[in-house]
Amino acid sequence: MIQNIEITINGETYKYSQNTTLQEIYMDHQEKHRYPIILARVNNRLRELSYSIKEDSIVEFLDLSTPEGNRVHINGLTFVLLYAIRSLYGKKANAIIQHSLDKGIYFQTTFKLTEEKLEDIKKAMKDIIKKDMPITKLTIDRLEAINYFNTIGDTVKAGTMRYNTDNYIHLYRIGNMYNYFYNMMPPSTGKLKDFDLTYIKGNGFSLRFPTVFIANKIKKYEHHPHLFEVFSEFKEWARLIHIENAVDLNRVVSTGKISDLIKIDETLQSARLLRTAKEINSRKDKVKIVLLAGPSSSGKTTTSRKLCMYLQSFGLHPKTIGMDDYFVEREETPLDENGNPDFECLEAIDLKLFDKQIGALLKGEEVVTPTYNFTLGEKDYRTTMQLEDNDILIIEGIHALDDRILTNINREKKYKIYICPLTELNLDNHNRIPTTDNRLLRRIVRDNRTRDYSVEQTLKQWPNVRKGEELYIFPYQDESDATINSAAIYEIGVLKTYVEPLLYSVESSSPYYEEAKRLINFLRMFLPIPSDAIPEDAVIREFIGGSYFNAD
Numbered sequence: 001m002i003q004n005i006e007i008t009i010n011g012e013t014y015k016y017s018q019n020t021t022l023q024e025i026y027m028d029h030q031e032k033h034r035y036p037i038i039l040a041r042v043n044n045r046l047r048e049l050s051y052s053i054k055e056d057s058i059v060e061f062l063d064l065s066t067p068e069g070n071r072v073h074i075n076g077l078t079f080v081l082l083y084a085i086r087s088l089y090g091k092k093a094n095a096i097i098q099h100s101l102d103k104g105i106y107f108q109t110t111f112k113l114t115e116e117k118l119e120d121i122k123k124a125m126k127d128i129i130k131k132d133m134p135i136t137k138l139t140i141d142r143l144e145a146i147n148y149f150n151t152i153g154d155t156v157k158a159g160t161m162r163y164n165t166d167n168y169i170h171l172y173r174i175g176n177m178y179n180y181f182y183n184m185m186p187p188s189t190g191k192l193k194d195f196d197l198t199y200i201k202g203n204g205f206s207l208r209f210p211t212v213f214i215a216n217k218i219k220k221y222e223h224h225p226h227l228f229e230v231f232s233e234f235k236e237w238a239r240l241i242h243i244e245n246a247v248d249l250n251r252v253v254s255t256g257k258i259s260d261l262i263k264i265d266e267t268l269q270s271a272r273l274l275r276t277a278k279e280i281n282s283r284k285d286k287v288k289i290v291l292l293a294g295p296s297s298s299g300k301t302t303t304s305r306k307l308c309m310y311l312q313s314f315g316l317h318p319k320t321i322g323m324d325d326y327f328v329e330r331e332e333t334p335l336d337e338n339g340n341p342d343f344e345c346l347e348a349i350d351l352k353l354f355d356k357q358i359g360a361l362l363k364g365e366e367v368v369t370p371t372y373n374f375t376l377g378e379k380d381y382r383t384t385m386q387l388e389d390n391d392i393l394i395i396e397g398i399h400a401l402d403d404r405i406l407t408n409i410n411r412e413k414k415y416k417i418y419i420c421p422l423t424e425l426n427l428d429n430h431n432r433i434p435t436t437d438n439r440l441l442r443r444i445v446r447d448n449r450t451r452d453y454s455v456e457q458t459l460k461q462w463p464n465v466r467k468g469e470e471l472y473i474f475p476y477q478d479e480s481d482a483t484i485n486s487a488a489i490y491e492i493g494v495l496k497t498y499v500e501p502l503l504y505s506v507e508s509s510s511p512y513y514e515e516a517k518r519l520i521n522f523l524r525m526f527l528p529i530p531s532d533a534i535p536e537d538a539v540i541r542e543f544i545g546g547s548y549f550n551a552d
Contacts, residue, residue, distance in 0.1 A: 006056045022049040023187055026061055035063040035210070036191040039072050039184060046514045049187045050137065064194065067463075068514070070212050074105070076135065076186045077125075077195050077207060078430055083174045084124035085109070091152070097432045099231050099422065103219045104208035105432065106200065106231075113203040122197045128174075132190030136173045145169040148178065156428045159247035163525065182431055182521060194218065213470045226418070226483040234424040234485055237268070243489060246427045250527045253493060259533040265489050266538050273303065276482045277310035280392070280415050284316060287415045288362055289393045293400035293476070294419035295469040297442040299486035299539035303419050304396050305549045306537060316392050319385060323397025325370050326354045330377025344468030346399050350379075358395070359408050361387050398468065401476035418480035421487035421539075427525050436466065437522065438487060441495045446543040448502055455502050459512040486539045493529030498544050 003018045009029060016025065026037045026049060040047050041060040046068055053059075062069040078097070085093050095107040140148075142161055149158035157180055161169060171178045172185050186192065198206045198221040208218050238244050243252065243261070252261050280287055290307070294300050308318040327333070327343070328350045336342040357367045366386040370379035387393065399405055401416050421439060426432045440462060447453035477483070488494075500523050506516035531544055541547035 005053065007053060008058045009061070016053070018054060019052045021052050022047060022059070022061075025053075025059070029061055033061065033063045034216075035065060035069075035194060036186075037061045037063055038069045038076075038186045038191050039063075039066075041068075041514070044509065044511065044513060046184065048137065048184050064210055065212060067212050070210075071183050072186055073192065073194070073209060075181045075183050076189070076192045077209060078105075079135065079172060079174060079179060079181065079185070080125050080128050080189055080192055081107075081121070081207060082179065082430065083177050084121050084128055086177060087128075088120060088124055094429065096429045097426055098204070098235060099424075099426075099432065100435065101200075101206050101228065101231075102208075102222050102224055103211050103214060104198070104206040104221070106204060106206050106228075109203045109205075111203070113199070113205065115199045118197050118199045118205050125195070125197075129189045129192050132188050133174055134188050135185050137185065138171050138173060138178070139168050140171060142167055142169050145171065145180070149180075154429070156245055156247055157430075159250075160428045160431075160525065163247065163250050163527065165524075179430060180428075182427065182525070183518075213467070224478055226480055227422070227477060230483045230485050231422055231424070234422065234487075238424040238489065243425070245425055245429070246433075246492075246525045249425060249490065249493065253527040253529055258490065258493075258529055262488075262490055262533045266535055269486075269488065269539070270306070270537075273306055273484065274310050276417065276484065277307055277314065279482065280311065281314040281316065283415065284314075284392070286412050287392070288387075288413045289358070289395060289406070289409070290318075290415045290417065291400040291406075292394065292396045292417045292419065293398055293473060294486075295439060295473050296465045297439040297446065297543070298419045298421060299442075299542055300396055300419055302537070302539045302542045302547060302549055303484060303486055304394055307417075308394060311392060315390060317388065317390050318392050318394045319387065320394045320396070321358075321369060321385075323349060323354065323395060323399060325372045325379070326350045327372050327379070329379070333377075344398065344464070344472055346402060346404060346472065349397075349399060349405075351405060355406055355408055358393070358406055361385065361393060362409065362413070398473055401479045402472065403476065403479060415482075416480045418477045418483045419486050420477075420483070421491075422485040423487045423492070424489060425492070427522075433492070435487070437519070438492065441492070441499050441519065441523075442540075442543045444502060445495060445498045449543075449545055455506050455516060456510055456512050459515055488538065488540055490529055491540050492523070493526045494531055494534065494540060494544065496523045496526050497528045497530070499523070 004015045005018050007014050007016055022040045030037055039062040043057050064070045064073040081095060085095055089111055094110040098106040098108055146158045146161040171180055194210055196208045196218050198208060200206060206221060210218055243249055252258055280290060292300060292304050311318050326349050328348060333341040334345055334347045342348060357369060360367050366384060368381045369383045369385050370381050371383060373380050401418060422435055423433050423438050444455055444458045447458045503516045503520050506513050534540060536546060536548035
């Protein structure tokens with residue numbers, strides 16, 4: 001006898017037959033969503049729309065305007081892209097995922113690409129989406145999956161399976177094409193209408209789509225030359241040393257050669273920062289201020305202090321100022337749309353005082369600079385500063401690249417640096433490592449170690465942190481004179497040893513359980529890496545502890 005169950009959606013309760021799938025329910029609620037429903041949360045668990053509901057449940061339907069739905073949308077688009085390419089150019093044709101690029105993802109094809117071919121690929125994708133082809137989930141034996149991917153020549157994907165200890169693997173199928181994605185998938189191609197392709201150069205192009213922060217449209221492509229150049233440089237280095245994905249890194253770890261890789265990578269990181277210091281020194285007759293900014297957990301503290309050391313080696317005398325010390329008094333702090341204090345916006349900074357004091361310092365005047373008391377919410381004036389002939393001012397803050405600050409000082413006197421961990425690794429050819437995940441893992445470890453924050457506290461704050469970055473940091477990254485990549489090629493394996501136990505502390509009843517589980521599943525792709533060989537001046541030390549620049 002078929003029983004009825006009660007399903008609560010948006011506070012209203014409906015009756016359905018037991019074992020009804022989400023696919024059978026969602027159409028009754030599609031009109032409340034701007035984009036196609038692509039995923040659901042059932043009793044605090046993320047479920048694909050093929051999921052059958054067996055008991056009374058609370059259901060929340062998700063589209064691409066949510067972080068979870070957006071990841072599924074990107075996964076589905078990637079699969080459709082690969083299917084379209086192989087349909088047009090044969091089974092050996094492929095597109096290799098590279099990195100994020102201007103609210104999209106940058107790919108490179110394994111065949112000669114032209115703008116005309118990209119238009120053909122786009123048309124083929126639209127045809128596949130219009131046909132609403134099913135995306136089927138299959139569970140197969142892990143060894144069978146390894147054999148399958150080796151047979152079709154995808155040795156990287158086979159390597160991914162090798163380091164997975166599960167007995168069974170989930171694959172997805174469109175038509176006669178199978179692939180592995182570590183995130184979930186939509187039930188069919190018809191839900192993936194919102195995308196565009198932009199030709200970049202050579203065999204490279206960008207797959208673009210609405211994002212959580214620009215959910216009402218697909219952003220027009222804007223090229224970011226500094227960021228693209230840094231990504232390309234690090235990608236080429238990774239190619240030269242044959243470590244382009246998690247499989248390659250795991251191979252180095254499993255053969256006992258990780259200490260050598262750490263030493264090589266850190267030497268290279270230091271050399272690149274030294275290159276920036278040399279550039280600043282070459283302009284010392286004009287440059288009097290170095291402005292340094294980057295998103296959360298970029299390693300700004302370590303980078304700025306190492307930079308100061310390098311500048312000192314050239315005979316310069318760096319003096320540092322943090323823009324956070326120029327916050328307005330607490331009662332003057334602007335409020336956000338929810339009526340909460342907005343410490344991220346530019347108006348939270350006392351710009352009048354900041355501009356006045358920096359201008360006075362450049363004139364050689366003595367200034368009493370503030371130190372902000374975050375407990376009392378007010379500035380405390382007790383530090384006297386004056387610049388001598390060989391002094392150079394290092395200013396760090398999230399608004400340091402904003403062209404609305406220090407408008408009273410000529411641009412030629414400023415040297416702007418953008419810092420961000422831009423990992424050159426991907427999981428495999430079709431599954432990327434978002435830089436935001438790298439930064440989030442760093443922040444979880446540091447928050448727990450230095451502030452005694454739980455994982456849930458960090459995850460709760462993360463959306464607001466990301467919102468601030470999108471509004472106040474990323475739009476100004478092209479203002480920089482130099483872009484510094486603070487990611488170490490080996491660091492995910494190191495972070496795993498610190499963050500994985502913390503993630504297991506999140507209870508299944510927590511609203512952050514699914515995010516913690518996603519990160520755990522991501523980290524399972526990496527072998528753990530000990531921190532013994534990491535030098536004290538490495539950026540990663542800022543997060544895991546043992547840094548030369550911080551007392552632990």
